[in-house]
Amino acid sequence: MYEYFNGKLAYKCPTYVVLDVNGVGYHIHISLHTFSQIKDKEQCKLFISFQVKEDAHTLYGFAEEGERRLFHHLLSVSGIGATTGRMILSSITPAEIQAAIIQGDVKQIQRIKGIGPKSAQRIILELQDKLKKEGPDTLITVPHHQSTSEEALTALVMLGFNKVQAEKVVQEISKANASQLTVEELIKVALRRL
Incomplete structure (x- = not known):
C-alpha cells in the first residue's frame, strides 16, 4: 500500500520514529539497524511495511529497501510475526541474517532473543532456497537507472x-x-x- 515516506524526523528513539510528512505525523516502528542509519539525520526516507491485524494497523519503516524485503521474507515464515521480525533485524545486521540463513547456521539465528531451536530451523528451512535464488546482493537497493x-x-x-x-x-x-x-x-x- 505504501512504498515509502519522506519527511522530517519529529521524534526518534531506537524503537520508533515520528515522521512528519507534509504536516502529518506518522508513528513508524523501526529496527535498531535502521535507527543506526538515521540517528544523525533530521530528514529521512523510510521504506514502509504496513501490517494490519484485528486490533491494530501498524507501520514499520526501514532505511534500506533490502531490509524491508528481508522483513517480508521473515513474516512469510509460520510463527514469525512483525514484532519478532523487527527483533531479528534489531539483533544482527540484515547481511548477517541472510548469510546465516543461506549457510544454515542455526546457532547464529538462535542467539536472537525469542528464537529457539525449532524457530531457527523453520526460518532456515522456509527461507534458504528463496534467498539463495535471489542471490547475495538481494539486500542492495536496486538502482533506478538500469540498462x-x-x-x-x-x-x-x-x-x-x-x-x-x-x-x-x-x-x-x-x-x-x-x-x-x-x-x-x-x-x-x-x-x-x-
Whole structure:
C-alpha cells in the first residue's frame, strides 16, 4: 500500500520514529539497524511495511529497501510475526541474517532473543532456497537507472527464476542480438529459453 515516506524526523528513539510528512505525523516502528542509519539525520526516507491485524494497523519503516524485503521474507515464515521480525533485524545486521540463513547456521539465528531451536530451523528451512535464488546482493537497493539487460534480469528474478541462470540467458541473448531489444522483447526471448 505504501512504498515509502519522506519527511522530517519529529521524534526518534531506537524503537520508533515520528515522521512528519507534509504536516502529518506518522508513528513508524523501526529496527535498531535502521535507527543506526538515521540517528544523525533530521530528514529521512523510510521504506514502509504496513501490517494490519484485528486490533491494530501498524507501520514499520526501514532505511534500506533490502531490509524491508528481508522483513517480508521473515513474516512469510509460520510463527514469525512483525514484532519478532523487527527483533531479528534489531539483533544482527540484515547481511548477517541472510548469510546465516543461506549457510544454515542455526546457532547464529538462535542467539536472537525469542528464537529457539525449532524457530531457527523453520526460518532456515522456509527461507534458504528463496534467498539463495535471489542471490547475495538481494539486500542492495536496486538502482533506478538500469540498462535493458539489468532491467530484464530483475524482472526474471522477480518472476521466480534463478538469478544465475537468468543472468546467463540474458547475457547470451544480448550478445547474439547486435541490435538493441526492448526490455519486453528481451524478457519474452529469455522466458522461451528458461
